[in-house]
Amino acid sequence: MNRFLNNVFIIHVSKGYEDRRAHIDQHLPERGITNFEYMLEGDISDLTPEVKEKYFQHNECLPALSCAYKHILVYEKMVAEGIERALVLEDDAYLTEDAFEKLSAVEAEMSSERNFILNIEHSNRSVPVRIKNPGQLxxxxxxxxxxxxxxxxxxxxxxxxxxxEHYQTSMPIDAFQTKMRDILGYNIFWMDPPVVHQGSKNGMFDSELSQRKKNRLGALTSYFRDGYQRHILTNLSSKRMRSFQKVTRY
Structure with missing residues (x-):
């Protein structure tokens, strides 16, 4: 097993999302990932005044705070245990059939890299064709x-x-990762083609954060809309090109 898969953390609410846990328990072994653990700490009930005072400010969206807190707790566990690399998945993750093989190739490609976050999920954004190189992921x-x-x-x-240890944030975890890249000085990479889809985005699960409900028709609409944005708009947008040009490496 490659180093990316030695430590796999699943962001999961401890009660009320049993369907998601059942999905992960079945789906990841089907994709060749059998060594994983759930981050069960950090539920909304764990957001004590002391926790919110340490980590958060000017944000009372409890689902977003809980999600961010769980990701932060993964980072703290990595530091406490000296975990060199960890794969972090939210509990609605769907992996492509070739995810295990692709992640093995990525591990080899990134073997000399340090100080990074590598995003491996699908969204309505992708790497423009003009940026891509043959064989590069x-x-x-x-x-x-x-x-x-x-x-x-x-x-x-x-x-x-x-x-x-010194500051707080009001941002959800994805916005925080982006904002702090140049402040804290770490690198962000995109894997392309990516290997993870989010079930709360493709209609397989409800989304507590966006209030989006499980909806196969909505998933189909989202598929075509996101595909258009990913494959057409991405390659026409000068803003998207700038996301990969003259990027500072830390």
Whole structure:
């Protein structure tokens, strides 16, 4: 098993989302990933005044705070246990059939990299064709996408953990990762083609954060809309091109 898959953390609410846990328990072994653990700490009930005072400010969206807190707790566990690299998945993750093989190739490509977050999930954004190179899977970017699936290296985790020793945030975790890239000095990469879809985005699960309900018709609409944005608008947008041009490497 490659190093990306030695430590796999699933962001999961401990009660009320049993369908998601059943999905992960079945789906990941089907994709060749059998060594994973759930981050069950950080539920809304764990957001005590002391926790909110340490990590958060000017944000009372409890689902977003709980989600961010769980990701932060993964980083703290990495630092405490010296975990060099971890794959972080939210509990609605669907992996492509070739995810195991693709992640093995990514591990080889990224073997000399340190201090990074590598986003591996699909969204309505992708790497423009003009940026891509034959055989290359990972591309330095100025921002992340969502946080449904990514690999984080220990140095980047340390920088985030150190930040919360002195400061707080009002941002959800995906916006935080992007905002703090140039402040804390870590690298963000996009994997393209990516290997993770979020079930709360493709209609397979309800989404507590966006209030989007499970809806196959909505998923079909989203598929075509996101495909258009991913394959057409991405390659026409000068803003998207700038996301991969002259990006500072830390």
């Amino acid at each position: 990972c591309y330095l970017a100025s921002h992340t996408k969502r946080t449904g699936g990514y690999v984080i290296q220990l140095e980047a985790a340390k920088r985030i953990v150190d930040f919360f």
